Amino acid sequence: MIVDDSAVARAALSRMVAESGRYRVAGMCASASEALVLLRQTSVELLLLDIEMPRTSGLAALPDLLRAARGAKVLIVSGSAADGAAHAVEALALGAADTLVKPGAATMGTRFADTLLAKLDGLTEAEAIAVPVSRAWTRPAYPFDVVAIGASTGGIHALTSVLRAIPETMQRPIVVTQHLPSSFSTFFADQITTASGRVCTVASECTRLLPGQIVVAPGDAHVVARSLGDGTAALRLSREPATTGNLPAVDPMFASLAAIYRERLLAVVLSGMGRDGLDGARQVRASGGTVVVQDRASSVVWGMPGAVAGEGLAHAVLSPDQIAGFITANGRP
Structure with missing residues (x-):
């Protein structure tokens, strides 16, 4: 699902995702409130979320979106996620899986698409790991310093x-x-x-x-x-x-x-x-x-x-x- 108030950004992100052949766009929303409604009807694995949006910002809506998305991973895609931005760290602390700086529409080309898809691939990579340890404590207890x-x-x-x-x-x-x-x-x-x-x-x-x-x-x-x-x-x-x-x-x-x-x-x-x-x-x-x-x-x-x-x-x-x-x-x- 793509949540961004810019119609140009929504179209560009949708095209990049669809053309990869690895993902399907389940829905596009211009606001967080629209996304919350759609999430009641649609299950998604990944949610691309802008930060700067009218009425309710992506950060303000993030906790509700995470609950409504029922386990979906949220990738912040926003110009406000630039290096050094407090917004990016706040989003990660609130539960976003990762952040990606969204360039201007004129520069949203192949290089950005490759970076976006690499982020999505990393978040959806299957981990087939056999764990030879139980949840039970398996050693004598030592205090630590x-x-x-x-x-x-x-x-x-x-x-x-x-x-x-x-x-x-x-x-x-x-x-x-x-x-x-x-x-x-x-x-x-x-x-x-x-x-x-x-x-x-x-x-x-x-x-x-x-x-x-x-x-x-x-x-x-x-x-x-x-x-x-x-x-x-x-x-x-x-x-x-x-x-x-x-x-x-x-x-x-x-x-x-x-x-x-x-x-x-x-x-x-x-x-x-x-x-x-x-x-x-x-x-x-x-x-x-x-x-x-x-x-x-x-x-x-x-x-x-x-x-x-x-x-x-x-x-x-x-x-x-x-x-x-x-x-x-x-x-x-």
Whole structure:
């Protein structure tokens, strides 16, 4: 379904989708209210949503559209989703699967069509992963001193849900690597601060891990932990190529924290495409740490958590609410 107040944009998007031969346009709407009516009659898998629309904006309507769409994935396609735009981060926190900057009608050509279809393909890619682990806790419970969270597509909404549910009494530092453009970093940290009620900062060189604080990787560097010699660590920034090609990448964060905190580390993998976090999870397990991943049902894309679970590295496969409960209980089932 395409929801955009511009007739030109609706026609162009519809043509791109239909000409791919991979998707069928189930409906086109000029407003969010029209979309809500149509969704009562039509089932869709994907919804392309503009932000700037008269009467009700795409952001204001997003929660209602997600409920009405019954599991459909929402891709924001809007000029307001430009790099650095607070609207894009807000949409992702509200539950949008991904964002894409919509160019002007004159430049909405083949290159944009290829990018759009790549986004849709990624969101609909089937994940046939056998999971050799039950939801039951599979190891003795060790308390942890640091929480490291990795995420990508769909991860901001899951991360926000997790952090919002953790009470202030849980004071372990939390380190986050979320695949995002560099220009999103400040807005992302502000969004996390608002959602969690904790101070969230973008990591810089030699950022010390402090109780009660959340630190997020900048969009142009990995965070890599270095021991301070007293059982704690500081974060350094690295731009060495990761095997997955991601920058920032989850793997170096997991691996470096595992080398310092060992069994005192909890590593969490949330929704995301690809396999980033898999190698790092292996090193967390080898060091005696704990690995928890988001379940398939609640993930927008079960690529990253599914890869870890599929290799038998997850001690538990949980929903975001359950992950929050686990963190709150400090690793005790």
